[in-house]
Amino acid sequence: MSSGVRDQRIGGTLLEMRNISLAFGGVKALTDISLDVKEHEIRAIIGPNGAGKSSLLNVINGVYTAQQGEITLAGVKFAKMSSRRAAEMGIARTFQNLALFKGMSVLDNIMTGRNLRMTSGVLAQAFRLGSAEREEIANREFVENIIDFLEIQPYRKIPVGRLPYGLQKRVDLGRALAMEPRMLLLDEPMAGMNIEEKQDMSRFILDVNDEYGTTIVLIEHDMGVVMDISDRVVVLDYGKKIGDGMPDEVRQNPDVIQAYLGASH
Numbered sequence: 001m002s003s004g005v006r007d008q009r010i011g012g013t014l015l016e017m018r019n020i021s022l023a024f025g026g027v028k029a030l031t032d033i034s035l036d037v038k039e040h041e042i043r044a045i046i047g048p049n050g051a052g053k054s055s056l057l058n059v060i061n062g063v064y065t066a067q068q069g070e071i072t073l074a075g076v077k078f079a080k081m082s083s084r085r086a087a088e089m090g091i092a093r094t095f096q097n098l099a100l101f102k103g104m105s106v107l108d109n110i111m112t113g114r115n116l117r118m119t120s121g122v123l124a125q126a127f128r129l130g131s132a133e134r135e136e137i138a139n140r141e142f143v144e145n146i147i148d149f150l151e152i153q154p155y156r157k158i159p160v161g162r163l164p165y166g167l168q169k170r171v172d173l174g175r176a177l178a179m180e181p182r183m184l185l186l187d188e189p190m191a192g193m194n195i196e197e198k199q200d201m202s203r204f205i206l207d208v209n210d211e212y213g214t215t216i217v218l219i220e221h222d223m224g225v226v227m228d229i230s231d232r233v234v235v236l237d238y239g240k241k242i243g244d245g246m247p248d249e250v251r252q253n254p255d256v257i258q259a260y261l262g263a264s265h
């Protein structure tokens, strides 16, 4: 479903991973993985349970350090990426098991994303002209725009824990968007959702990509969703890359078909 308009916006390489290997003791989570992500692209990572998808995301945002390989992000080469550095370089993520403050309002939760972004440039902030108050107002405005964009105005003041799961996932997306990420990592954004919630979330992901120009890397188990919204798909199995390409290419790849036939889904 990637439209011609979106294809035209896809730019040069934003992230390149070369020969990445990661092991936990004797367990090889990732073996010799190379892949790239282009600017403004929606790139899916799929694969059976335990294939290494979350590990790959965690290497991208510096939570795990690969024992081998290197990462080039926006032209800067890293042998070792830290989570702080990843945040400074504009990488934000959402989590499979939501990382929201359940007792806090929707507005305040999204504001925490904004504050996270602000702490990344403490020095810059100290020297910036203008009052703290003015900055606070600008941040509020930015967050209110996100709330409008995600169509969650009616819930602004409601504690997140009281919202249905699908809406909580949307708030989590809002919190990540408040960081103004250049690259957004989504770990199973549709997990646990009903069909209608999945359709809504798919639309929001496409809109974020279109309107904010954000590059998106997502892990998703729902094949229909993956094939619909992704520009390119990488397939992992037992920590190895077994497929990479446009949705239609990947769907016809015999290794991919075999991996999925042999798995439970």
Ligand SMILES: Nc1ncnc2c1ncn2[C@@H]1O[C@H](COP(=O)(O)OP(=O)(O)OP(=O)(O)O)[C@@H](O)[C@H]1O
Binding pocket: 024, 027, 028, 029, 047, 048, 049, 050, 051, 052, 053, 054, 055, 056
């Ligand atoms: N922190 C860790 N310590 C030890 N082993 C780990 C750790 N994280 C992942 N692994 C192992 O690495 C392998 C890949 O796991 P990973 O969670 O990346 O797969 P996945 O594709 O995201 O799986 P799922 O779809 O079930 O979430 C698995 O064998 C897993 O047990």
